[in-house]
Amino acid sequence: MPPLELRIPLPxxxxxxVAWDRPLRAxxxxxxxxxxxxxxxVARGTxxxxxxxxxxxxxxxxxxxxxxxxxxxSNAVLHAEVVxxxxxxxxxxxxxxxxxxxxxxxxxxxxxxxxxxxxxxLWSGVRRLVCGAGxxxxxxxxxxxxxxxxxxxxxLAERGVAVVHGVLRDEAAGVLxxxxxxxxxxxxx
Amino acid sequence: MPPLELRIPLPxxxxxxVAWDRPLRAxxxxxxxxxxxxxxxVARGTxxxxxxxxxxxxxxxxxxxxxxxxxxxSNAVLHAEVVxxxxxxxxxxxxxxxxxxxxxxxxxxxxxxxxxxxxxxLWSGVRRLVCGAGxxxxxxxxxxxxxxxxxxxxxLAERGVAVVHGVLRDEAAGVLxxxxxxxxxxxxx
Numbered sequence: 543m544p545p546l547e548l549r550i551p552l553p554x555x556x557x558x559x560v561a562w563d564r565p566l567r568a569x570x571x572x573x574x575x576x577x578x579x580x581x582x583x584v585a586r587g588t589x590x591x592x593x594x595x596x597x598x599x600x601x602x603x604x605x606x607x608x609x610x611x612x613x614x615x616s617n618a619v620l621h622a623e624v625v626x627x628x629x630x631x632x633x634x635x636x637x638x639x640x641x642x643x644x645x646x647x648x649x650x651x652x653x654x655x656x657x658x659x660x661x662x663x664l665w666s667g668v669r670r671l672v673c674g675a676g677x678x679x680x681x682x683x684x685x686x687x688x689x690x691x692x693x694x695x696x697x698l699a700e701r702g703v704a705v706v707h708g709v710l711r712d713e714a715a716g717v718l719x720x721x722x723x724x725x726x727x728x729x730x731x
Numbered sequence: 732m733p734p735l736e737l738r739i740p741l742p743x744x745x746x747x748x749v750a751w752d753r754p755l756r757a758x759x760x761x762x763x764x765x766x767x768x769x770x771x772x773v774a775r776g777t778x779x780x781x782x783x784x785x786x787x788x789x790x791x792x793x794x795x796x797x798x799x800x801x802x803x804x805s806n807a808v809l810h811a812e813v814v815x816x817x818x819x820x821x822x823x824x825x826x827x828x829x830x831x832x833x834x835x836x837x838x839x840x841x842x843x844x845x846x847x848x849x850x851x852x853l854w855s856g857v858r859r860l861v862c863g864a865g866x867x868x869x870x871x872x873x874x875x876x877x878x879x880x881x882x883x884x885x886x887l888a889e890r891g892v893a894v895v896h897g898v899l900r901d902e903a904a905g906v907l908x909x910x911x912x913x914x915x916x917x918x919x920x
Contacts, residue, residue: 658850
């Protein structure tokens with residue numbers, strides 16, 4: 543019989559990597575957390591070189607974090623952004639992180655989102671999307687990013703999602719370069 | 732403490748709705764299953780009017796199915812296509828449904844995929860994507876479909892994913908129209 547239920551656990555090391563009670567307000571400080579998650583995910587052997595976090599912009603606190611779990615959980619949907627967004631919605635018990643009765647939320651990701659994650663960010667209700675490494679950095683080592691175009695970002699902007707690219711780009715791209723040099727799996731290449 | 736694990740169960744009625752040992756080879760026959768799932772998801776009150784299924788094109792058998800679980804599980808990522816793809820990969824224990832050592836797989840969905848699901852389909856390794864209702868049918872009742880353009884489909888075609896639109900479109904769109912007439916939740920409108 544096919545599986546009728548999925549379990550998606552974060553790797554055990556993740557919890558201790560995040561200071562859940564420490565507000566982070568600057569994009570660069572938040573990006574350091576996303577990059578640390580991406581680097582640690584490779585170092586611990588639990589997945590690809592991508593990390594993400596969702597922040598409550600009122601409190602500055604991280605609501606949830608994600609790392610790439612594609613290989614670990616045999617699930618091509620589990621990019622870092624998707625994991626962080628799903629866990630953030632679970633944390634709040636609601637399918638949107640937006641709405642008039644909610645503080646605004648920001649998704650911070652160590653790399654420009656692929657087509658799937660761009661769509662997931664739009665549906666998530668976050669008001670801002672902050673990116674580290676660029677699409678070219680990911681494509682340059684063989685990861686595909688999918689059909690994302692300039693008009694894709696315009697579509698988000700028209701719906702009230704602000705996007706910031708290139709925050710600590712060199713540091714974020716460095717994790718990708720290290721992963722590539724180590725000869726690790728490049729899926730969907 | 733934020734949740735560190737997700738559980739994603741299908742609604743209990745789904746299993747009995749699928750004849751797991753019955754091969755379906757024609758697109759229309761497969762679409763009838765996707766539409767039945769979309770209709771039943773509304774009738775049972777377990778979610779939005781969308782259904783999907785992944786088929787093994789060698790055996791013709793359904794590998795996994797999905798229904799929209801956004802409201803039920805407070806998770807904006809859980810569109811029918813994403814649920815079906817994640818469960819199919821869990822069924823096979825691999826993050827791709829493609830590759831030289833795998834039979835080809837097809838994703839059948841009761842409605843043209845949104846931007847997120849189009850990306851998920853690309854990463855899933857399916858070789859074909861078969862759609863029922865059109866983007867205009869979904870947008871027409873207030874669902875957003877996100878940044879999907881003609882060049883998005885070209886991007887998939889160039890990577891070996893064939894796409895068929897409009898299979899039993901009227902029947903599939905009818906489920907959307909019924910949902911709208913009943914005044915049910917249109918999220919991300």
